[in-house]
Amino acid sequence: MSNTDFALAVEDLTVSFDGFKAIDALTLYIDKNELRVIIGPNGAGKTTLLDLICGKTRASAGSIKFKNTELTKMAEHKRVRLGIGRKFQTPSIYENLSVFQNLEVSYPKGRSVFGALAFKCTDEVQAKVQVVAEEIGLSDKLDTEAGLLSHGQKQWLEIGMLLMQEPELLMLDEPIAGMSARERELTAELLKRICANRAVIVIEHDMDFVKQIAHKVTVMHQGKILAEGSMDKVQNDPKVIDVYLGH
Numbered sequence: 001m002s003n004t005d006f007a008l009a010v011e012d013l014t015v016s017f018d019g020f021k022a023i024d025a026l027t028l029y030i031d032k033n034e035l036r037v038i039i040g041p042n043g044a045g046k047t048t049l050l051d052l053i054c055g056k057t058r059a060s061a062g063s064i065k066f067k068n069t070e071l072t073k074m075a076e077h078k079r080v081r082l083g084i085g086r087k088f089q090t091p092s093i094y095e096n097l098s099v100f101q102n103l104e105v106s107y108p109k110g111r112s113v114f115g116a117l118a119f120k121c122t123d124e125v126q127a128k129v130q131v132v133a134e135e136i137g138l139s140d141k142l143d144t145e146a147g148l149l150s151h152g153q154k155q156w157l158e159i160g161m162l163l164m165q166e167p168e169l170l171m172l173d174e175p176i177a178g179m180s181a182r183e184r185e186l187t188a189e190l191l192k193r194i195c196a197n198r199a200v201i202v203i204e205h206d207m208d209f210v211k212q213i214a215h216k217v218t219v220m221h222q223g224k225i226l227a228e229g230s231m232d233k234v235q236n237d238p239k240v241i242d243v244y245l246g247h
């Protein structure tokens with residue numbers, strides 16, 4: 001297969017922090033419309049891998065190709081424009097703006113808060129906000145101040161803010177941390193919906209949740225891939241049980 005058949009092709013990727021390889025010659029391919037879950041013990045390099053893909057951290061060696069474009073030397077904002085969205089562990093929503101306004105300011109034409117508030121709300125933006133609000137289950141909360149949302153709803157709003165930019169690759173780092181059981185169920189449904197139009201990478205620890213959403217699971221350990229495949233396959237892999245699931 002050529003690299004164009006994948007949403008993302010990571011090859012021999014390495015990053016060293018003072019000689020310590022947090023990511024060590026890692027190779028990983030993500031298909032278009034795939035929902036991949038990355039698991040592994042703390043310190044395995046999962047967050048660092050997302051940092052490298054989004055451009056927060058620069059690679060020491062190797063290649064990251066997205067839509068057949070080499071990313072490793074590209075600035076972070078250019079990767080966003082190319083279609084890469086990243087959600088960090090702590091949500092960065094505007095607490096004193098409404099749900100509607102949070103989504104509106106995330107529309108690519110009005111990125112800064114002040115620019116977007118002055119910006120006339122066109123039918124196009126309105127329509128997009130409605131579609132995204134529906135996708136994230138917040139249609140009936142559009143006028144609510146974001147600061148008043150539950151923890152889970154804030155997480156969904158931030159996912160919605162990323163969806164406003166129509167990313168072709170969306171990366172989420174531990175999205176259900178701190179959520180209630182019901183919020184976790186709804187998040188699983190949400191993720192299954194949004195991967196219909198894009199590739200999604202999720203880092204997660206909760207194995208019940210991983211089982212519900214994963215197409216394929218990648219297990220990382222010490223900056224490398226320890227195992228990869230179906231949930232069933234990795235769950236029964238003695239190496240995986242030894243370093244991760246057995247604890």
Ligand code: ADP
Nearest residue numbers: 017021022040041042043044045046047048049
């Ligand atoms: P995970 O998300 O799998 O728990 P991380 O990617 O956060 O793991 O971390 C992997 C390793 O890289 C850890 O040992 C961590 O301390 C180290 N690390 C991550 N970022 C940096 C950095 N900017 N400088 C130095 N060490 C780092």
Ligand code: MG
Nearest residue numbers: 046047048173
């Ligand atoms: Mg992490």
